[in-house]
Amino acid sequence: MGPAPAGEQLCGAIGEPEVMEPALEGTGKEGKKASSRKRTLAEPPAKGLLQPVKLSRAELYKEPTNEELNHLRETEILFHSSLLRLQVEELLKEVRLSEKKKDRIDAFLREVNQRVVRVPSVPETELTDQAWLPAGVRVPLHQVPYAVKGCFRFLPPAQVTVVGSYLLGTCIRPDINVDVALTMPREILQDKDGLNQRYFRKRALYLAHLAHHLAQDPLFGSVCFSYTNGCHLKPSLLLRPRGKDERLVTVRLHPCPPPDFFRPCRLLPTKNNVRSAWYRGQSPAGDGSPEPPTPHYNTWVLQDTALESHLQLLSTMLGSAQGLKDGVALLKVWLRQRELDKGQGGFTGFLVSMLVVFLVSTHKIHTTMSGYQVLRSVLQFLATTDLTVNGISLCLSSDPSLPALADFHQAFSVVFLDSSGRLNLCADVTASTYHQVQYEARLSMTLLDSRADDGFQLLLMTPKPMIRAFDHVLHLHPLSRLQAACHRLKLWPELQDNGGDYVSAALGPLTTLLEQGLGTRLKLLAHSRPPVPEWGISQDPPKHKDSGSLTLGLLLRPEGLTSVLELGPEADQPEAAKFRQFWGFRSELRRFQDGAIREAVVWEAASMSQKRLIPHQVVTHLLALHTDIPETCVHYVGGPLDALIQGLKQASSTKGRMVMSRGGELVMVPNVEAILEDFAVLGEGLVQTVEARSERWTV
Numbered sequence: 001m002g003p004a005p006a007g008e009q010l011c012g013a014i015g016e017p018e019v020m021e022p023a024l025e026g027t028g029k030e031g032k033k034a035s036s037r038k039r040t041l042a043e044p045p046a047k048g049l050l051q052p053v054k055l056s057r058a059e060l061y062k063e064p065t066n067e068e069l070n071h072l073r074e075t076e077i078l079f080h081s082s083l084l085r086l087q088v089e090e091l092l093k094e095v096r097l098s099e100k101k102k103d104r105i106d107a108f109l110r111e112v113n114q115r116v117v118r119v120p121s122v123p124e125t126e127l128t129d130q131a132w133l134p135a136g137v138r139v140p141l142h143q144v145p146y147a148v149k150g151c152f153r154f155l156p157p158a159q160v161t162v163v164g165s166y167l168l169g170t171c172i173r174p175d176i177n178v179d180v181a182l183t184m185p186r187e188i189l190q191d192k193d194g195l196n197q198r199y200f201r202k203r204a205l206y207l208a209h210l211a212h213h214l215a216q217d218p219l220f221g222s223v224c225f226s227y228t229n230g231c232h233l234k235p236s237l238l239l240r241p242r243g244k245d246e247r248l249v250t251v252r253l254h255p256c257p258p259p260d261f262f263r264p265c266r267l268l269p270t271k272n273n274v275r276s277a278w279y280r281g282q283s284p285a286g287d288g289s290p291e292p293p294t295p296h297y298n299t300w301v302l303q304d305t306a307l308e309s310h311l312q313l314l315s316t317m318l319g320s321a322q323g324l325k326d327g328v329a330l331l332k333v334w335l336r337q338r339e340l341d342k343g344q345g346g347f348t349g350f351l352v353s354m355l356v357v358f359l360v361s362t363h364k365i366h367t368t369m370s371g372y373q374v375l376r377s378v379l380q381f382l383a384t385t386d387l388t389v390n391g392i393s394l395c396l397s398s399d400p401s402l403p404a405l406a407d408f409h410q411a412f413s414v415v416f417l418d419s420s421g422r423l424n425l426c427a428d429v430t431a432s433t434y435h436q437v438q439y440e441a442r443l444s445m446t447l448l449d450s451r452a453d454d455g456f457q458l459l460l461m462t463p464k465p466m467i468r469a470f471d472h473v474l475h476l477h478p479l480s481r482l483q484a485a486c487h488r489l490k491l492w493p494e495l496q497d498n499g500g501d502y503v504s505a506a507l508g509p510l511t512t513l514l515e516q517g518l519g520t521r522l523k524l525l526a527h528s529r530p531p532v533p534e535w536g537i538s539q540d541p542p543k544h545k546d547s548g549s550l551t552l553g554l555l556l557r558p559e560g561l562t563s564v565l566e567l568g569p570e571a572d573q574p575e576a577a578k579f580r581q582f583w584g585f586r587s588e589l590r591r592f593q594d595g596a597i598r599e600a601v602v603w604e605a606a607s608m609s610q611k612r613l614i615p616h617q618v619v620t621h622l623l624a625l626h627t628d629i630p631e632t633c634v635h636y637v638g639g640p641l642d643a644l645i646q647g648l649k650q651a652s653s654t655k656g657r658m659v660m661s662r663g664g665e666l667v668m669v670p671n672v673e674a675i676l677e678d679f680a681v682l683g684e685g686l687v688q689t690v691e692a693r694s695e696r697w698t699v
Contacts, residue, residue: 181256233300273294318357323367483545587600
C-alpha cells in the first residue's frame, strides 16, 4: 500500500470525521455516483491548512533571481550557515513587539499622559512637614536622617517624555517596560537641592502625590512603587492597564529635574554633596579635614539630568540601522539568559546599547552590519577589553575643565563615560560583575568560533543561572550582618555615599577580601543581588535586609585547589606582619625541609573530598575574622556529589564475583550491569541535587 493522499492526511491531522460510503458491489451507475460524491467531499481543503504548491518543471529548475542570490551571499558573509540565519531571524520574531501591541501601548501612553498632567497642585510646605499626604499612601523612600532643609510643593510636570528602549524599537518580550520622564517644574526645586538628599526627598514626595491620584483612576489595574535599577534613593511609579492588557506593558514614571538645573561642576566624582555632620548627626570636626567625596550619589543625580540626551544619542545612532537594533536585542537576550542584568549593579540592556553606540563611533561596528555581526563584535570587545583598567568615553570634547579618566578610576571600579564626559554609565557595576561579563563573553566567542551545531542553542536559548555556572556557591543571610561588617571595616564614607545601603557599601571590600584569601585557587568570583520586589503605595519601602540573601559564586582552578598549605613570607620579612594580620590565629611559624622558617597556614583536610572543600574553610574564617559574619550566616553549597560518589564506590566494590585465573590467582570480575545501574543512580542523584539546591536558594 502506498502513502495516503494529501487530502486524507490533512483531514486526519485535524481530527475531522472522514466521510465514507458503504462498499458497493459492481460498477453500476449507483457505484459511480457514490464514488464521485466521496471525491467531492474530500476535495475541499481544510480551512487554515497550507496546501502543497504545484510547480511546473520550468519553475522548479529556473535560475535564481538577483534577490535570491543576494540573500545567499549575505548568508555566506554575515552568518556561518543558513540554519544560523534562520534561527536568529526566528528568535528576533519571537522577542520583538508586534505592531498590533504597539498600537495598544501607544493608546495607553496617551491616556497616561492626559491623567498625569491633570493631577492637582499642592501648596508649599517644609520638606519635613508631610501632613498633607493622604493616609493611604507612604513616601517610597527611607528618610534617614529625617531632618532636612528645604520646601516642597506639587505642580504638574512641565513635560512628559517617553524615553528608553521602547521608542528605539529595541525592547524585548516578555517583559515590556516603557520609561516615561516627568520633568518637574523649576518652581519646585531650589538651588541647593543637590545637598543632603533634598532632591531625592522631593522626587519621592512627587511620586507619592502622583500615586495617590492615579490609584483612584479606573484606567489602571495596578499602581505600585519599585526601585530604579535597585537604587533605593530613586524609586519609580509603575502603572499597568486594567483588564486583559494588564500583562501587556508596565509604564515606569521617573521624575527628573529641568535641563541644566544642577551645575555639572558640583556633581563631579571628586565632590561631596552629603555632609558628614548631617548624615552622622555629629558636629563637624574642627581639624579642617576635607569631606569625603560622594561619587555614587552625584552619579544618581546626573543620571536624571541625562535621560533625554541619552535618548537623542541612541536615536541618532540606531534610528535607521535595523541591524544595530537586532544586535542590541540579541545582546539583551544573551544577558538575560545569564542573569547578568538583574539586581543593582547589573550589566543592563541600556549599557550594551551605549556600548554599541561607542563601537559605531569608533568604527568597530558599521551601520550596515547584521544583528549577528553586531553580537559578535560586542562580545569580542567585552572579551578583550578590561574597563576596570582602561576606561572608555563617548565624549569628543577637549575641554580642560572636564575630569580625566584617572579621576573616575579612583572613584569607580568600571569606567564608561557618556558624551558629556561627566557621567559614568557603569558607576553601579562592580569589578566582579564586569569580570563575569568578560568571562561569559570569552566563552561565547569560543563557542561561536567553533561553529558547533548547537552553538545557537547554548548561546541564546539555554538559561545559565549562578548555580549552574559556578563550582561553589555561598549565600550570606541575613543581610543585616553586613551592617556590622561596615562598622568593623570602618566604611563610613561608603555608607554616606550610598545613602545608608550597607549591602552596596560592604560588597566591594567583601569580594576583595575573599579574592585575596582564595588566591590562586580562584579563577572567578561573582555576586548576585536579587531584585527588590515591587510594593504597594500604602506600604513602607522595603529595607535593605528584606532583599533576600547575597549570593557569591566561586569558579575554582584545579591547580592548587587541594593544597592544605598557605605559604607566607619568612619570619624576618616586613610582609610577615601583614600576613599574620590577614590570617589571624591561623597563621603560625613553621620550619620547612630547606631550613627556612616561614609564616604558614595549614588547613584540616584528610580525604580528597575534604580537600576540595578547603575554600569553605577559607571563606568562613576570613568572614568571621574581618567582618564579624559568623559561620552560621554563611550557607555554603559545595561538593554535593561527594556522598553520592562515596556510596557508588562502596556499592560497586561488592558487585562482582571472584574467579580463578589460568595462573591460579583469584581475580574479581565486575558485574557490568550493576556498575551501569550505579552510574544511572549517580546521574539521577546529580539532577536531584542540583535542582534541590537551585530551588532552595532561589530568591
